[in-house]
Amino acid sequence: MSEGVSVVLPCLNEVDSVASVVREAKRAMDEAGVAGEVIVVDNGSTDGSAEAAIAAGARVINERRRGYGSAYMRGFAEAEGEVIVMADADGSYDFSALPGFLDRIRDGDDLVMGSRFKGRIEPGAMPWTHRHIGSPILSGLLNLLYRTGIEDAHCGMRAFRRDVLPELRLRMPGMEFASEMVVNAARARLRIGEVPVNYRMRGGKSKLRTVPDGWRHLRFLMLYSPTHLFLVPGLALLLIGLVLLVALLPGPVIVLGRLFDIHVMVLGALLTLIGFQVLAIGLYAKTLAVTLRLQPMDRTLRALRAVFSLERGLAAGALLFVLGFIVDFWIATEWAASGFGPLNAVRPALFALVAMLLGLQTMFSSLFLFAIELQVREPA
Numbered sequence: 001m002s003e004g005v006s007v008v009l010p011c012l013n014e015v016d017s018v019a020s021v022v023r024e025a026k027r028a029m030d031e032a033g034v035a036g037e038v039i040v041v042d043n044g045s046t047d048g049s050a051e052a053a054i055a056a057g058a059r060v061i062n063e064r065r066r067g068y069g070s071a072y073m074r075g076f077a078e079a080e081g082e083v084i085v086m087a088d089a090d091g092s093y094d095f096s097a098l099p100g101f102l103d104r105i106r107d108g109d110d111l112v113m114g115s116r117f118k119g120r121i122e123p124g125a126m127p128w129t130h131r132h133i134g135s136p137i138l139s140g141l142l143n144l145l146y147r148t149g150i151e152d153a154h155c156g157m158r159a160f161r162r163d164v165l166p167e168l169r170l171r172m173p174g175m176e177f178a179s180e181m182v183v184n185a186a187r188a189r190l191r192i193g194e195v196p197v198n199y200r201m202r203g204g205k206s207k208l209r210t211v212p213d214g215w216r217h218l219r220f221l222m223l224y225s226p227t228h229l230f231l232v233p234g235l236a237l238l239l240i241g242l243v244l245l246v247a248l249l250p251g252p253v254i255v256l257g258r259l260f261d262i263h264v265m266v267l268g269a270l271l272t273l274i275g276f277q278v279l280a281i282g283l284y285a286k287t288l289a290v291t292l293r294l295q296p297m298d299r300t301l302r303a304l305r306a307v308f309s310l311e312r313g314l315a316a317g318a319l320l321f322v323l324g325f326i327v328d329f330w331i332a333t334e335w336a337a338s339g340f341g342p343l344n345a346v347r348p349a350l351f352a353l354v355a356m357l358l359g360l361q362t363m364f365s366s367l368f369l370f371a372i373e374l375q376v377r378e379p380a
Ligand SMILES: Nc1nc2c(ncn2[C@@H]2O[C@H](COP(=O)(O)OP(=O)(O)OP(=O)(O)O)[C@@H](O)[C@H]2O)c(=O)[nH]1
Pocket: 009, 010, 011, 012, 013, 014, 041, 042, 043, 066, 067, 068, 071, 087, 088, 089, 090, 092, 125, 126, 156, 202, 205, 206, 207, 208
């Protein structure tokens, strides 16, 4: 490969291992016959890591903003190689895998992920809870929501072509950066490869805090997909609510020998309203993300746009509101006709309340959706 390689190593208090990792990376590049540099991005280590890395021949950069992601973003900005290789400074990744990464890049992959599960995991290198609980749950969720098909989504050894960096849209400062990179690569439809990498016992102390960092990953995965966080649950609640509401409007229903009456209808009204709210918030989030070009236009939104316009939204909302109003008006008329005697019209009244609320929500949501588009859209 004629182009250079930049190995970027984030480092926070890794004095036991950083120098040997720098030397191992340099040796691996020499053996692979590629020119390159090793960049260590330090976050104010207090154990002499920076000095040790310099002595071993690395270019050391000090980044003020703390965090694994912040360190990498700075390192990538400083890197000069055409190919960027990522690894920990703790000695856990075996650089004999380097030629495999470079081969895949030469073959046309944009991003190459290491897979520790395809390689060898030294006993004790990965805590049992990470291997069998944390990693499968987070990788499973990541692949379920974003369909990347990557086996070891949290592997810290990776390589990518520097020119795909803008498409990766990296922003997350902490450990969730590892998930962000994979998700964005998949969203940008980059070609992603996987190569085996051996995982060894790290030297020094782990910087990974299982629960807070696990939660940062989980939070990121949820927040980054309005479809799964809002649209799917919102739609489910809305449908269940509507079924209960409409089925119980004429009167009580007996199912499997049990009587379902007004209280279940109240529950139906509640679910309908909550479902609609959650669904609307999801549409706002999605519209905002697409309008800001943070997310590509997807099938759901495209289908919706095909049938939906501001005028149709307003008309549908007004229709629902008027429907509810007519029902209430009819109840009032009947009441007056009975000389304001005892009134028992809770079912239609509940139905009318939900219809009027949904109608207003639909109208204001339509206005809001189109206001987002109008105000946020970049000038051509
Ligand atoms: N600059 C910088 N580096 C960090 C920070 N947090 C972690 N690192 C480095 O990022 C790499 C990954 O962190 P690790 O503690 O090894 O996390 P891990 O590999 O998931 O966990 P282990 O399996 O225990 O090693 C190591 O080289 C750390 O020194 C940080 O806030 N700033």
